[in-house]
Amino acid sequence: MTERVGFSVARVGTIAANTFTESLRQKVFNILLIFALVVIASASFFAEFAFEEDVAVVASYQLKSIKDTCFGALSVIGMLIAIVGTAMLLPNELENRTIYTILSKPVRRLEFLLGKYLGTVLLTFVSVVLMSVMFLAVLTFKEARLSQPAKAVVEQTESPVEKQKAQEQVAKIRAEAFDPAIVKGILLVFVKLCLLAAITLLVSTFSTSMVFNVAVALLVFFAGHLVGLAKEAWQAQPLLVYLLGIIPNLDLFNVADDIILGNFVPWAHVGKVTGYGLVYLSGVLAAAHFIFSNREI
Amino acid sequence: MDAIRTENLTKKYNLGWRKGRFLALEKLNLRIPEGEVYGLLGPNGSGKSTTLKCILDLITPTEGAAWIFGVPATKVESRLHVGFLPENPYFYRYLTGGETLEFYGQLCGIRGAALHRRIEELIELVGLAKARDRRLAGYSKGMLQRIGLAQALIHDPRLLLLDEPTAGVDPIGSRDIRDLILRLKQMGKTVLLSSHLLAQVQDVCDRIGVLNLGQMILEGDVDQLISDQRRLSFTVEGLPAGGRGQIEQAAQAAGAKVVGVEHPQTTLETLFLDAVRQDKRGAGEHD
Amino acid sequence: MRTPRSLAVVLIAVPAWLLTPLHNQIEHERQQFQYGGAPVTRELRDQIGQGMAIALLAGFRGVAADFIWIRAHDHWEKREWLLQAESIENAAKLQPRSTFFWDSGSWHMGWNIARAERIGTNDITIAQGLIRERYWHQRARSFLERGIANIPNRFDLYFKLGWLYDQKLARGCGGDPECVKLQNTKAAELFIRASEYPTAPTYVARDAARSLEKAGDLPAAYDFWVNKIWRDDRRIRTAADRTIVEREIRRLEERLDIPAPSRVFPKTSAS
Ligand SMILES: Nc1ncnc2c1ncn2[C@@H]1O[C@H](COP(=O)(O)OP(=O)(O)O)[C@@H](O)[C@H]1O
Ligand SMILES: [Mg+2]
Numbered sequence A: 001m002t003e004r005v006g007f008s009v010a011r012v013g014t015i016a017a018n019t020f021t022e023s024l025r026q027k028v029f030n031i032l033l034i035f036a037l038v039v040i041a042s043a044s045f046f047a048e049f050a051f052e053e054d055v056a057v058v059a060s061y062q063l064k065s066i067k068d069t070c071f072g073a074l075s076v077i078g079m080l081i082a083i084v085g086t087a088m089l090l091p092n093e094l095e096n097r098t099i100y101t102i103l104s105k106p107v108r109r110l111e112f113l114l115g116k117y118l119g120t121v122l123l124t125f126v127s128v129v130l131m132s133v134m135f136l137a138v139l140t141f142k143e144a145r146l147s148q149p150a151k152a153v154v155e156q157t158e159s160p161v162e163k164q165k166a167q168e169q170v171a172k173i174r175a176e177a178f179d180p181a182i183v184k185g186i187l188l189v190f191v192k193l194c195l196l197a198a199i200t201l202l203v204s205t206f207s208t209s210m211v212f213n214v215a216v217a218l219l220v221f222f223a224g225h226l227v228g229l230a231k232e233a234w235q236a237q238p239l240l241v242y243l244l245g246i247i248p249n250l251d252l253f254n255v256a257d258d259i260i261l262g263n264f265v266p267w268a269h270v271g272k273v274t275g276y277g278l279v280y281l282s283g284v285l286a287a288a289h290f291i292f293s294n295r296e297i
Numbered sequence B: 001m002d003a004i005r006t007e008n009l010t011k012k013y014n015l016g017w018r019k020g021r022f023l024a025l026e027k028l029n030l031r032i033p034e035g036e037v038y039g040l041l042g043p044n045g046s047g048k049s050t051t052l053k054c055i056l057d058l059i060t061p062t063e064g065a066a067w068i069f070g071v072p073a074t075k076v077e078s079r080l081h082v083g084f085l086p087e088n089p090y091f092y093r094y095l096t097g098g099e100t101l102e103f104y105g106q107l108c109g110i111r112g113a114a115l116h117r118r119i120e121e122l123i124e125l126v127g128l129a130k131a132r133d134r135r136l137a138g139y140s141k142g143m144l145q146r147i148g149l150a151q152a153l154i155h156d157p158r159l160l161l162l163d164e165p166t167a168g169v170d171p172i173g174s175r176d177i178r179d180l181i182l183r184l185k186q187m188g189k190t191v192l193l194s195s196h197l198l199a200q201v202q203d204v205c206d207r208i209g210v211l212n213l214g215q216m217i218l219e220g221d222v223d224q225l226i227s228d229q230r231r232l233s234f235t236v237e238g239l240p241a242g243g244r245g246q247i248e249q250a251a252q253a254a255g256a257k258v259v260g261v262e263h264p265q266t267t268l269e270t271l272f273l274d275a276v277r278q279d280k281r282g283a284g285e286h287d
Numbered sequence C: 001m002r003t004p005r006s007l008a009v010v011l012i013a014v015p016a017w018l019l020t021p022l023h024n025q026i027e028h029e030r031q032q033f034q035y036g037g038a039p040v041t042r043e044l045r046d047q048i049g050q051g052m053a054i055a056l057l058a059g060f061r062g063v064a065a066d067f068i069w070i071r072a073h074d075h076w077e078k079r080e081w082l083l084q085a086e087s088i089e090n091a092a093k094l095q096p097r098s099t100f101f102w103d104s105g106s107w108h109m110g111w112n113i114a115r116a117e118r119i120g121t122n123d124i125t126i127a128q129g130l131i132r133e134r135y136w137h138q139r140a141r142s143f144l145e146r147g148i149a150n151i152p153n154r155f156d157l158y159f160k161l162g163w164l165y166d167q168k169l170a171r172g173c174g175g176d177p178e179c180v181k182l183q184n185t186k187a188a189e190l191f192i193r194a195s196e197y198p199t200a201p202t203y204v205a206r207d208a209a210r211s212l213e214k215a216g217d218l219p220a221a222y223d224f225w226v227n228k229i230w231r232d233d234r235r236i237r238t239a240a241d242r243t244i245v246e247r248e249i250r251r252l253e254e255r256l257d258i259p260a261p262s263r264v265f266p267k268t269s270a271s
Helices: A009-025 A028-049 A055-096 A098-103 A109-156 A160-177 A182-206 A210-233 A238-244 A256-260 A267-293 B048-055 B097-107 B112-126 B141-153 B171-186 B198-204 B222-226 B243-253 B268-278 C007-018 C020-032 C042-048 C050-057 C061-077 C081-094 C099-119 C126-150 C156-169 C177-195 C203-214 C218-230 C239-255
Strands: B002-014 B021-033 B037-041 B063-068 B082-085 B159-163 B190-195 B207-212 B215-221
Touching: A009 A028, A009 A109, A009 B097, A028 A055, A028 A109, A028 C061, A055 A098, A055 A109, A055 A160, A055 A182, A055 A210, A055 A256, A055 C061, A055 C099, A098 A109, A098 B097, A098 B141, A109 A160, A109 A182, A109 A267, A160 C239, A182 A210, A182 A256, A182 A267, A210 A238, A210 C050, A256 C061, A267 C007, A267 C020, B002 B048, B002 B190, B021 B048, B021 B063, B021 B190, B021 B207, B021 B215, B037 B048, B037 B198, B048 B063, B048 B159, B048 B190, B082 B141, B097 B112, B097 B141, B112 B141, B141 B159, B141 B171, B171 B190, B171 B198, B190 B198, B198 B222, B207 B222, B215 B222, C007 C020, C042 C050, C042 C081, C050 C061, C061 C081, C061 C099, C081 C099, C081 C126, C099 C126, C099 C156, C126 C156, C156 C177, C156 C203, C177 C203, C203 C218, C203 C239, C218 C239
Parallel strands: B037 B190, B037 B207, B082 B159, B159 B190
Antiparallel strands: B002 B021, B002 B063, B207 B215
16 A cells, blocks of 8 residues: 555656647647648738849848748747647546546646646647748748749859859848748747647636637737836836736747848847746646646546 | 545535535545445435545545545545546547547556557457447447446456446446446455446445435445345245135234235336347347 | 635746846847837837737737838839838838848839839929939938948948949939039948948949949059959959959059059050
8 A cells, every 4th residue: 555656757648649639630730721821822922012123132022021921820820729729628628527537547637737738739849840841841932933033044144243143142042041040930939839828728727618718818928918018118117017027028939020030049049038938837837737736626 | 444435524515706605415424345336326416426526536525534445535546446437428539449448548557568458358348349449429328338437447446436337328238337347346346336226226236325415314235225124025936726825824824914916027127128138130239 | 625726826926026037138138139129109000000010019020011011012003102101111110120121112212212203293393303302312311321220230231322322322413523422432431331241242342442433533443453352352252253353453454554563464465
C-alpha cells in the first residue's frame, strides 16, 4: 500500500496525443482550406496597386502586401484553432462524461489539464507549420513571377549596364521574398497563440459554456492589444497602470509587421518576448490548475 | 481490510448564488469488505451516483471522508486498483473500440505487448470482437456499456464501481453484464454497483444497501432480506390427481396452514431469454 | 474545505507583476528599434475609418496600411489628389518604417500628381500650372524628408530625395543657373550620403558624380570619379561597372584636358 503515483509525463503525453487525434478526426484542419484560399487570392489581388517603373519596387510592394495578408490570415486562423479548440475541451469532456473515466484512473488532475492543453498546443503548432508551408509556397510562386521581367532582361540585353541592373533586381526580389527573419515573427505568433489557449483553458475551468469561453478569450485578446494604449492614456494614475499590468500586453508579440518591412529584430528581443509569454502563460496555467483541482466534476 | 469505507459521508450541492444548498447525501457509513459484491439501491435522485463520485474524489464531500483499501480517497494512489463505469457512459466518439482501450490502458501505465494482450482478452470478454475497429460514434447503448466495462477492467483492478451498469440495456445485454459480474466475483474482485432495477441486483449481490433521499434506510444480506422466514413453498412435478389433498392433510397434521397453491409462473424475462436463445439465427445485435 | 477561487487571481497577478521590468525593457527596445507606428488616436481613427482602426487595434497594422494604400490608389483613379495624398500620408503614418510608402508615395506626389495638376485642367494658365506643380514637388520633398527622419539607416530614401532634386527640383529652376547649381549640389550630397550604405547599388555613387558635374563643379566630379569610385573596390563590382566608369573618366579627362602623365587612362597611341 506504499505505492506512490508521481507526476507522469507519459500520461500527459497520452492525453495530449488523444486530444490531438480527436481534433484531427473532427477534421479541424479543414479550416486551413480557408487559409489556402486567402493565400491564393492575395497572390493575384495586389498586383494592380503598384505601378512604379522599377520592377524591384513593384515586387517589394507586392511581396509586402502578400506577406501582410498571409501573415494576418495565419494569425487569425491560428487564433481560431487555438481558442475554439481549447474552449471546447472541458465542456466536451464534462458533457460526455469522459472526464469521469479518466480521473477515476490513477491520473492527476494536473496531468489531465496539461495533457488537454498540450493537445491543442500541438494542434496549433501543426496548423501553424502547415500554414507556413503554404505561405512559403505562394512566396516561391510569386518570386518567380515577379523576377521574370528582370530575368528576361538578363537573358536578352546586350548592354552590360542593363544586365547588371537587372541582376541586382533579381537578387533583391529573391532576398525579399525569402527573408528567413519571418521565422521570428511566426515563432512569436505561436507563443501568443499558446498564451491565448492557456487563457481560454483558465476560463473554461470555471465555466461550463463553450460560447462563454470563446467570448472571454476574445475579450482578453482585444484587451491585450489595447492595454499598451490604455497605460499611456492613464499614465497619471499609477495605481491603474499597476492594475493593468495583470493583462498581458499582446502588442509585444507583433514583430512580424516590422520584419516584413525589413526592420532588424534581434534574436535577443525575440527571446525576451518569448520569455515574457512563457512566464505569463505559466502563471495562467497555475491558476487554471488551482481552480480545476478544486472543481466539482 | 475493507475495500471501501466511508465515514459520515455527506454531500451538499451548491445550487448557485442565493439558492442555498441541496442535501444529496447524509452521513453515509459504508463498509465493503474485499471480495464482496455490494448493491447500492435506491430510486432516481437518491444519491447513489453522488456516493460513487465522492469515493472517487470527483466531487469533494461536504463532510466526512472515504477510503479505498485504506487509502484516503483524496490521494491519487487510492485509485490505483479501481475501475469505474459511469452512468450512461460516452467515450471519445472518434476513436475505435480498440483505440479506446489502448488509451485507457496507457493512462494506467500499461504499454506494448502486455497492453495488446490485455485488450484482446477484454474485447473477447465483453464480446466486441467484431466491433473493435469501428468508431464509437456508431456503437449502440449496449455496446458502449460493454466498452465501458472493458475500460474499467483494463488495469485488472481489485475493485469495481459500476453506476447503473444495466440501465438502458436490453435483457440479453443485462444478463451478460450480470454474468460478467458473477465471474468477477469468482475471480475475487470487489464490486460496488448501483441500480434502481431491483430484480437484477438480487441475483448477483451478496449485500445491499437502500438509499432514499440521501439516507441509508436499509442494509443487509440479500438472502436474509428477501427470504420470508415464516413461509415455505414447494414446487412439485408429476403430481397425480388427489395428491394435492394428501399434501394439504400432511401439512395440517404437522400443525401448519396452507395459505396458497398455484401454478408457478415463469418471469417474462426468462420467457424472453429462452425465446431468443432458441432463435437459430443467434441473439440480438451483439457485436 | 475549499479554497476560494479568487486566490487564482494571485497566481496570475504575481508573475504578471514580476514580469513588469522585462515588459518595460521589451517596450523600451521596441521604441529604440522603432517597431510599430502611429498609435490609434481619435484623429487617426476618424481619418482611416472604424474598420481600419479595429484592424489596427487587433494587431494587424501591416494589413491596415496595405488597405489604406489601396484606397490611395482608388483616389488616384478618381483624380482626387488631395485625398490620395492623405491616404498616402496615413499609410506612411501607420508604418513609418516602410520604405515603400515613402518612396512610392513621394513618387506619386512629385511625379504623377504634380504632372497631372500642371496639365490636367484646361482653365488654368501655364504659369498657374507650374505653380501647382511646384507645390507638389515641395510636398514630395517634405514627405521624403520625413521619411528619411524615420528611416535614416537605409540608402533608399536618400537616393529617392536626390533623384527628386535631380529630376524635378533642378529642372524646375526655369534656367536660373544659381538655382540649378544649388539643387544639383543638394542632389549630389544626397547621392553621396546614399552611396555610403553598403547595400547601395553601384550606380548610386555614379549618380553622385554626375550631379556634381551638373552643379558645374567639373574638377570635383572628376575627383569623385577617380578617387571615390575608380579606386574604391565597392564601386567596381562587375565588368559593367568598370566599363562605365572608365568611359566617364576618359570623357572628363578629355574635357578637363588633363595632362597625359596625370591621366588615369592615358590616350592610346592608336587614337
Ligand atoms: N451537480 C449537482 N448540483 C446540484 N444537485 C445535484 C447535482 N448532482 C446531483 N444533484 C442532485 O442530488 C441528488 C442525488 O443525485 P444522484 O446522486 O445523481 O442520484 P442517483 O444517482 O441516485 O439517481 C439528486 O436530487 C440530484 O438532482
Ligand atoms: Mg445516478
